[in-house]
Amino acid sequence: MEKSYTYNRLLSFVKSVFIKIGCTENDAMLAAINLLSADLRGIDSHGVARLSGYVRLWEAGRVNATPQIKVIHETPSTGVVDGDAGLGLVVASFAMNKAIEKAKMVGSGWISVQNSNHFGIAGQYAMMCLSEDMIGIAMTNASALVAPTFSKERMLGTNPIAVAIPAGEENPFIADFATTTAANGKLEILQRKQQPIPDGWAQDIDGLNTNNAHTLKDGGSLLPLGSDREHSSHKGYMLGSIVDIFSGVLSGANFGPWVPPFPAYITMPENMPGSGIGHFFGAMRIDAFRPANDFKNNMDLWIRRFREAKPIDPNQPVVIPGEPEQNIQKYRMENGLELNEEVENDLLNLAKKFNVEL
Amino acid sequence: MEKSYTYNRLLSFVKSVFIKIGCTENDAMLAAINLLSADLRGIDSHGVARLSGYVRLWEAGRVNATPQIKVIHETPSTGVVDGDAGLGLVVASFAMNKAIEKAKMVGSGWISVQNSNHFGIAGQYAMMCLSEDMIGIAMTNASALVAPTFSKERMLGTNPIAVAIPAGEENPFIADFATTTAANGKLEILQRKQQPIPDGWAQDIDGLNTNNAHTLKDGGSLLPLGSDREHSSHKGYMLGSIVDIFSGVLSGANFGPWVPPFPAYITMPENMPGSGIGHFFGAMRIDAFRPANDFKNNMDLWIRRFREAKPIDPNQPVVIPGEPEQNIQKYRMENGLELNEEVENDLLNLAKKFNVEL
Numbered sequence: 011m012e013k014s015y016t017y018n019r020l021l022s023f024v025k026s027v028f029i030k031i032g033c034t035e036n037d038a039m040l041a042a043i044n045l046l047s048a049d050l051r052g053i054d055s056h057g058v059a060r061l062s063g064y065v066r067l068w069e070a071g072r073v074n075a076t077p078q079i080k081v082i083h084e085t086p087s088t089g090v091v092d093g094d095a096g097l098g099l100v101v102a103s104f105a106m107n108k109a110i111e112k113a114k115m116v117g118s119g120w121i122s123v124q125n126s127n128h129f130g131i132a133g134q135y136a137m138m139c140l141s142e143d144m145i146g147i148a149m150t151n152a153s154a155l156v157a158p159t160f161s162k163e164r165m166l167g168t169n170p171i172a173v174a175i176p177a178g179e180e181n182p183f184i185a186d187f188a189t190t191t192a193a194n195g196k197l198e199i200l201q202r203k204q205q206p207i208p209d210g211w212a213q214d215i216d217g218l219n220t221n222n223a224h225t226l227k228d229g230g231s232l233l234p235l236g237s238d239r240e241h242s243s244h245k246g247y248m249l250g251s252i253v254d255i256f257s258g259v260l261s262g263a264n265f266g267p268w269v270p271p272f273p274a275y276i277t278m279p280e281n282m283p284g285s286g287i288g289h290f291f292g293a294m295r296i297d298a299f300r301p302a303n304d305f306k307n308n309m310d311l312w313i314r315r316f317r318e319a320k321p322i323d324p325n326q327p328v329v330i331p332g333e334p335e336q337n338i339q340k341y342r343m344e345n346g347l348e349l350n351e352e353v354e355n356d357l358l359n360l361a362k363k364f365n366v367e368l
Numbered sequence: 369m370e371k372s373y374t375y376n377r378l379l380s381f382v383k384s385v386f387i388k389i390g391c392t393e394n395d396a397m398l399a400a401i402n403l404l405s406a407d408l409r410g411i412d413s414h415g416v417a418r419l420s421g422y423v424r425l426w427e428a429g430r431v432n433a434t435p436q437i438k439v440i441h442e443t444p445s446t447g448v449v450d451g452d453a454g455l456g457l458v459v460a461s462f463a464m465n466k467a468i469e470k471a472k473m474v475g476s477g478w479i480s481v482q483n484s485n486h487f488g489i490a491g492q493y494a495m496m497c498l499s500e501d502m503i504g505i506a507m508t509n510a511s512a513l514v515a516p517t518f519s520k521e522r523m524l525g526t527n528p529i530a531v532a533i534p535a536g537e538e539n540p541f542i543a544d545f546a547t548t549t550a551a552n553g554k555l556e557i558l559q560r561k562q563q564p565i566p567d568g569w570a571q572d573i574d575g576l577n578t579n580n581a582h583t584l585k586d587g588g589s590l591l592p593l594g595s596d597r598e599h600s601s602h603k604g605y606m607l608g609s610i611v612d613i614f615s616g617v618l619s620g621a622n623f624g625p626w627v628p629p630f631p632a633y634i635t636m637p638e639n640m641p642g643s644g645i646g647h648f649f650g651a652m653r654i655d656a657f658r659p660a661n662d663f664k665n666n667m668d669l670w671i672r673r674f675r676e677a678k679p680i681d682p683n684q685p686v687v688i689p690g691e692p693e694q695n696i697q698k699y700r701m702e703n704g705l706e707l708n709e710e711v712e713n714d715l716l717n718l719a720k721k722f723n724v725e726l
Binding site for chain 1: 441442443444445447476478516517521531548566568595598600602604605624625652654656657662667687
């Protein structure tokens with residue numbers, strides 16, 4: 011069975027599937043590009059592996075393929091976007107474009123989003139700002155998998171934060187990370203290998219440390235960045251909470267344990283206080299602070315100095331945020347994307363179901 | 369020897385010392401309030417314990433007691449403030465007031481600051497937004513004590529992030545934390561008790577884990593939030609880097625290993641690329657996103673739901689960020705502030721030196 015696919019082949023396939031569920035040509039293309047950016051950058055858990063999940067959300071009536079996305083409240087530098095239950099992959103681009111528009115006018119733009127769905131990787135939207143000589147910020151809440159410090163209840167999603175910062179001759183600085191010690195995708199890798207997870211990644215249903223990679227299926231929780239109180243898990247809990255409040259409470263979306271689950275078969279939480287899931291985007295024009303060239307020269311200096319920071323092991327230099335992903339992207343664009351058998355079968359099933367070519 | 373002091377007594381003393389070094393009446397009062405907010409909130413490492421350090425910076429010519437603080441570049445929602453080497457305690461209030469002014473006009477305000485000095489606790493400035501029905505954000509870079517993942521070189525400060533968010537009937541949500549696993553103040557507590565530090569807080573000069581609470585004096589480093597690669601210290605490194613870039617690179621201040629040290633006796637780094645240390649402030653008007661009352665009702669719901677999250681130990685409920693500090697503040701305002709002998713002697717020396725009453 012074939013395992014390696016070119017980017018263009020996957021792009022065409024994903025776009026066709028989104029068209030089959032009713033998306034416009036433009037939206038389908040946008041959603042396909044945004045979804046595949048995860049695979050290109052090596053975050054395989056958030057890319058085509060989730061395509062069938064998005065389709066099931068549409069089948070369950072939770073994704074609107076033809077949303078009327080609109081700004082429902084705004085000031086010159088801020089606004090709230092209602093995603094009309096559209097694909098997060100489409101809503102998020104709309105919202106970040108609004109933030110960029112505002113930044114062009116008044117220096118910065120900040121958009122909180124309600125009534126959306128999962129949007130893939132946060133970094134993709136933060137990176138939209140780079141070609142505009144802007145700093146981009148993107149975050150989203152997500153269904154609860156993470157227990158706050160001292161709790162055994164799942165209250166927060168893995169709530170990622172992405173920040174993309176332009177440089178000059180160097181590649182941009184791109185941070186994109188879940189506010190947990192380990193992302194769920196890392197547990198899934200160890201599940202497939204039938205290996206235990208390290209201490210400090212997760213706790214079981216009683217709140218005790220566990221090495222069981224399957225603990226989430228048994229009522230366990232992921233741990234906030236920091237792992238335990240002694241190593242400042244309350245800081246990871248605070249970070250996840252800030253993302254939740256900026257994305258959910260500020261927009262009128264759901265928040266905390268009320269954020270709708272990604273798997274369509276899980277019943278929705280009761281007494282939901284808002285609409286859909288929430289995101290938050292920011293765009294800051296560099297030259298709204300100082301001349302862009304001065305900034306970029308200093309960013310080059312920052313990057314070069316950190317790259318040269320004394321390594322503990324001479325064979326493992328300090329990593330500049332975003333560089334590993336940029337290298338993977340370059341490699342995969344040239345050499346194609348390897349899909350594991352499970353994901354490939356999933357796509358083949360979709361191909362058959364919708365009568366489109368993979 | 370007397371150990372407990374009323375807030376007003378300490379306020380009057382600190383203000384008098386700042387007047388003696390040449391501050392105006394207004395600046396001295398502001399600096400005293402901002403410095404003492406650390407003691408009031410229980411962050412004793414950042415309050416009056418540092419007063420003599422500020423005085424030594426002034427003696428070394430690094431603090432300008434009569435700065436001409438000004439906005440050197442701006443757009444409707446952004447700007448850069450030059451602190452003219454003033455006390456960070458004064459510069460930071462000026463800058464956050466600018467951010468608030470801009471938020472009143474265009475929904476949000478974002479100020480990056482160059483040519484400043486240490487400003488006490490970040491939370492104090494974020495909290496300035498609460499009475500305006502705004503969300504406040506404050507961060508600062510600081511002299512390098514933290515090694516990036518894979519490095520044995522100090523490249524980043526403890527670079528704190530503070531976010532203050534208004535609620536309705538509940539107390540506001542206030543997060544204020546260093547982007548390291550342990551703040552330096554925690555090491556100092558264990559130094560005084562002559563106890564070892566836990567694994568994962570610091571590494572020695574060779575980059576190896578250490579339990580030596582004095583390791584920073586021997587060339588060791590603090591570790592980014594996450595502690596080690598397996599527990600995602602690269603996320604703490606990215607957070608600290610974002611604070612450094614927003615505070616230092618965006619403003620034209622120093623950044624990374626070039627941030628000036630707090631102790632006046634330490635020589636300044638060579639080839640410094642900017643001016644002084646940098647801060648970053650943000651203010652977002654709640655009603656620039658949605659009606660403030662709707663937001664506050666949802667924040668009350670958020671806070672109550674998280675407070676009731678199932679605890680692991682019924683005697684240790686989940687903590688709402690900011691609540692412990694609010695309780696300490698209430699207690700200390702009523703019962704006075706206890707100073708340890710070392711700090712009290714430090715203040716008595718200042719009292720003698722400047723001929724002011726403690």
